[in-house]
Amino acid sequence: MQEKDLQQKLRPAMVEGEHSFASVTDSISDITLKKRTPFGWFIGFGIAFMVAQLLMFSVIWLLANGIGVWGNNQPVGWAFDIINFVWWIGIGHAGTLISAILLLLNQKWRTSINRFAEAMTLFAVACAAMFPLLHTGRPWLAAYWLFPYPNTMGLWPQFRSPLIWDVFAVSTYATVSALFWYVGLIPDFATLRDRAKNKYFRFVYAALSWGWRGSARHWHRYEITYLILAGLSTPLVLSVHSIVSFDFSVSQLPGWHATIFPPYFVAGAVFAGFAMVLILCIPLRRWYRMEDFITKTHLVFMSKVMLATGLIVVYGYAMEAFFGWYSAAEYEVFMVKNRVWEGPYWWSYWLLIFCNGLSIQLLWFKRFRESEFWLFTISIIVSVGMWLERFVIIVTSLHRDFLPSSWAMYSPTMIDWSMFIGTIGFFFTLLFLFVRFVPIISIFEVRTLLPEANVHGHHQDFEANVNEVEYTYDRTDPPNE
Amino acid sequence: MAQIFNKSANNIAKISMVLVVVLAGVAGFAFTQISRSSYLTGRYLEKQQPVQFSHKHHVGDDGIDCRYCHTSVETTASAGMPPTQTCMNCHSQIWADSPYLEPVRASFRDNKPIEWERVHDLPEYTYFNHSIHVAKGVGCSTCHGQIDNMPAVYQENTLQMEWCLACHRNPEKFIRPKSEIYNMKWQDGDLDTAERDKLKSDYKIRSREMMTSCSTCHR
Numbered sequence: 001m002q003e004k005d006l007q008q009k010l011r012p013a014m015v016e017g018e019h020s021f022a023s024v025t026d027s028i029s030d031i032t033l034k035k036r037t038p039f040g041w042f043i044g045f046g047i048a049f050m051v052a053q054l055l056m057f058s059v060i061w062l063l064a065n066g067i068g069v070w071g072n073n074q075p076v077g078w079a080f081d082i083i084n085f086v087w088w089i090g091i092g093h094a095g096t097l098i099s100a101i102l103l104l105l106n107q108k109w110r111t112s113i114n115r116f117a118e119a120m121t122l123f124a125v126a127c128a129a130m131f132p133l134l135h136t137g138r139p140w141l142a143a144y145w146l147f148p149y150p151n152t153m154g155l156w157p158q159f160r161s162p163l164i165w166d167v168f169a170v171s172t173y174a175t176v177s178a179l180f181w182y183v184g185l186i187p188d189f190a191t192l193r194d195r196a197k198n199k200y201f202r203f204v205y206a207a208l209s210w211g212w213r214g215s216a217r218h219w220h221r222y223e224i225t226y227l228i229l230a231g232l233s234t235p236l237v238l239s240v241h242s243i244v245s246f247d248f249s250v251s252q253l254p255g256w257h258a259t260i261f262p263p264y265f266v267a268g269a270v271f272a273g274f275a276m277v278l279i280l281c282i283p284l285r286r287w288y289r290m291e292d293f294i295t296k297t298h299l300v301f302m303s304k305v306m307l308a309t310g311l312i313v314v315y316g317y318a319m320e321a322f323f324g325w326y327s328a329a330e331y332e333v334f335m336v337k338n339r340v341w342e343g344p345y346w347w348s349y350w351l352l353i354f355c356n357g358l359s360i361q362l363l364w365f366k367r368f369r370e371s372e373f374w375l376f377t378i379s380i381i382v383s384v385g386m387w388l389e390r391f392v393i394i395v396t397s398l399h400r401d402f403l404p405s406s407w408a409m410y411s412p413t414m415i416d417w418s419m420f421i422g423t424i425g426f427f428f429t430l431l432f433l434f435v436r437f438v439p440i441i442s443i444f445e446v447r448t449l450l451p452e453a454n455v456h457g458h459h460q461d462f463e464a465n466v467n468e469v470e471y472t473y474d475r476t477d478p479p480n481e
Numbered sequence: 482m483a484q485i486f487n488k489s490a491n492n493i494a495k496i497s498m499v500l501v502v503v504l505a506g507v508a509g510f511a512f513t514q515i516s517r518s519s520y521l522t523g524r525y526l527e528k529q530q531p532v533q534f535s536h537k538h539h540v541g542d543d544g545i546d547c548r549y550c551h552t553s554v555e556t557t558a559s560a561g562m563p564p565t566q567t568c569m570n571c572h573s574q575i576w577a578d579s580p581y582l583e584p585v586r587a588s589f590r591d592n593k594p595i596e597w598e599r600v601h602d603l604p605e606y607t608y609f610n611h612s613i614h615v616a617k618g619v620g621c622s623t624c625h626g627q628i629d630n631m632p633a634v635y636q637e638n639t640l641q642m643e644w645c646l647a648c649h650r651n652p653e654k655f656i657r658p659k660s661e662i663y664n665m666k667w668q669d670g671d672l673d674t675a676e677r678d679k680l681k682s683d684y685k686i687r688s689r690e691m692m693t694s695c696s697t698c699h700r
Contacts, residue, residue, distance in 0.1 A: 149509075152516050154643030193485070206485040210494065 014109050014449045017292040021447050024293075025191060028443045031288055033195055037436060040287065045432040051425025058419040059134060067137040069415045075401040076394075076410040081135040083390040084420050086244055087272070088128035088427075089170065090265075090386060092177070093237060094273020095121025099180055100233035103226075109301055111445035112293040116284070116434070117277050118181040123430040124276075125174045127423040132166075134419075162246035169243040173236050180229045186212050187222065188439045241269040248393065254335035255397030258323050264316030271309035271356075272386035274302050275379040280431070282376045284440065293441050296370060303369045306382065310360040313389075317357065331402060339396040344409065348392050355385025517639060524640075527633040528598045532584050540665065541629035547621055547663050558610040562597060565589045600634050601625070608700045617684045618656035619648075622665050629665040649692040653681040 015024070062069055072079045095117040102110035132146075133139040144151045146167045148159075157164040190212035193205035212218060245265035248256035278299065285294040324336030340349050359381045362368040369375070395410050434440070519525050539545050548554060553561035565588040576582055588595045603609050614624075621628065626637025638644050648655045654669065656677060661667050672680070691697065 150513050152639070152641040152643055154641075154646040202485060211486075211491065 014112065014295065014297065015293060015446060016295050019292060019450060021450065024447050024450065025443050027289075028293070028439050028441050028446070029188075029192055029195055031435075032192060032437060032439055033197070033201070038287070041432065041436060045429065045436075048425050048428035048432055052422060052429045053425070054418045055422025055426050058415050058422055059130075061415060062134060062137070062419070063139075067135070069413060071410060071412045071416050073408055073410065075406050075408060076398045078135075078394050078398065079410055080412050080416040080420060081131045082247075083387065083394055084423065085128050085131035085135075086265075086390045087387050088124045088131075088423065089244055090241060090269035090272040091276045091383075092121040092124035092128070092173075092273065093241060093266070093269035094277050095119075095124075096173070096177060096180075096233050096237045097270055097273065098277070099184070100230045101237055103230045104234060108449060109298055111449060112290075112295075112441050113277060113281060113298060113302075114445075115181075115184065115438075115442045116280065116431075116440050117273075118177060118184070119431065119434045119438070120276060120280060121177050121273075122174070122181060123427050123434075125170065125177065126430070127427050129170060129174065130423065162243060162250045165243045166247055169236075169240045173240045176229065176233050176236055180226075180233055183222070183225055183229060184442060184445075185438065186210060187214065187444045188442060190214065191443055192439065237270075238266055241266045248397075253397055254324075254329070254331045255320075255339065255393065258320060260316055260319045260323065264313060264319070267309045267312035267316065268386060268389060271306060271313055272383060274306045274309070275382040275386070278302055278306070278375055278379040279383065282372050282379075284435070286372075288435075288440070290441065293446055299372065299375055300369050303363050303375055303378075306379075307360055307363040310356060310363075310382070314357045317353065335397060335400070338400050339392065343396060343400065345392070345396045345399070348388055348396070352385055352388040352392050355381045355388060359385070517641065522636070522639040522641060523602075524636050524638065527635045528600055530598055530633070531595050532582065533633065535632045536628045536634055537630055537632045547628075554611045555615050556612050558612065560611045565595060600636055601640065603640060607698050609698070615662055617652070617686055618659065618662070618680055619652075620657050620662045620664065620667055622667060623648075623655050623657075623669075627665050645698065646693060649697070650689060652686050652692065653677045656680050656684065656686075 070080065072081070095114075098110050098117045099114045099121075102114075133142050136142045136145060143149070144153065144155065144157075146157065146164070148156050148164075157167075186209055189205050189209035193202055193209050196202040196205055242262035242265065245261035249258055249261035251257060281294050282299070285291050321336050321340070324332045327333070337343075340346060359378050362374065362378060367374075368378070399410055400407050515521065540547070550563035550567055551560040552563070553559060565585060568585050569589050572582055572585060584595065587593075624638060625634075628634065653674075654677065657664075657667055657669075657672065658680065661671075686692070
């Protein structure tokens, strides 16, 4: 094998096509600054915004009438609200994994997808956080139910309950993710500031970039901050969904009370998150011609992560069934039987196995890994599957209580659906705004991927690089008058 | 290209970072204070009554026992508001022609109760019973203050849940012997800790878990 081929195989180029520092900056920042907003953007934003109105309508309806408008009942007291909460929180996890863990592991390919994966995390957490608040029915009172503060009732939340751990886990997660995203954006905001022609855009980008001049001292501090934030986020990737899983596993309900839950939830979260990243980045790279930065190699890498985490999740399903049988406890055995074939929701379990277990097996084959169409389709199926997983865990465990006299069926109402679909609209509304106003790919980090960023090459190349660097400097950072 | 921001923007940026923290702290502190203020709780605010009945005169000067008017305090949830007939027991004889007391006589004549303004108004979702508190050694003045010094009755305490719980968590700090229940001059320091602990066991006051259980007060 040629040395070049071997290099390509071991360290595939993460930027394709003929690119220099300047052309990278141009092609990414022009989306925000120069190019006319594509007509499709208005259509997409319009649809998403209208769907988001469903959320507003359902929330108002819910607050006016109380949570009786949902299908929740006894014994299924947790239903769509918690299913959707866990689903959204899970989706966010890929963003943190990509930005933090892959950074610490020095995985260069993260740089072209981390920006919008982190944005996805933030928007997903925003959608997720709505559900537990609205689940209380009176969110204006939720302050003292959720947060420990010296209230006039002399009451504190139950610190022994995973629900309060969840409040801390999710709010820490949201804060650190927002910080991480924003700090990563500062140098790029500065680039936009220097290139913006519009007075107002320039003012906003200037305010957001906090006087960034790109001096060596700035970069030095920036690198340290970014690394510290990555260190802070890394445990969060594992802790947040572990704690979400405690909401279930700490209770003593058959179907919830299993030690496999934390790792199985974390793997499921990363699985769902990568599926969502793929769903977003496959059309995005097409529409905005970003194939040079989000390459096929990126898609293949993500599909591999999806396959690996998907297999862990399938192992989780197997272990749940095994635990049920191995426990030899009457209720556990009943739960497994009821969930898998005897109960009225058997179809949801098998649909789940199809979506999360069978569909991903295609990813063993190169042909499917390299096909955008198949990756997109499988990612959609996996997203549905991960939603079904929470449905199966929550509804099938709850609807058959210990006493047959309290058994009941659960079915969602229109408001349940409109609220869930509304959050999807809300999510995409934010995402469309993000794509329009913020560089969707980290400009300065992608520049480090170029071969010319690697300046200890041959002498001749070095000369060329220096010229190139000076050229870009002139273009991007005109000296102040 | 001209600078977008003036040089002062550097200072504004730094100050704003500090200010956000300080303002958040101040807002948090203000919140805890306002939520306990008499503006929201009605504490210490005297109320206009149809007749300015003075507890200071009737209890403090005349020495009438609480139970003379609030007859059901030892037996029922409500301490009981006296009917006009109770007033007329005396006021048919003394101050019988006073114009000040005309609303009382009118009420008696027309057989129409005087509409007193409630001073201590607990929310409907709290279950409160006077008789059990009296039976377990909680004196009137523990909650209502020194009524014998009040020309017009006002709310001595916030009636907020943290105030209820202060006693429900540590009842031994606030109880007194049965004989002193109606003593307006009683101070919590009149008994030492050991005596109050003994009282607590004599009264068979339940455990802290029971006393602070949700359904003890929210039924």
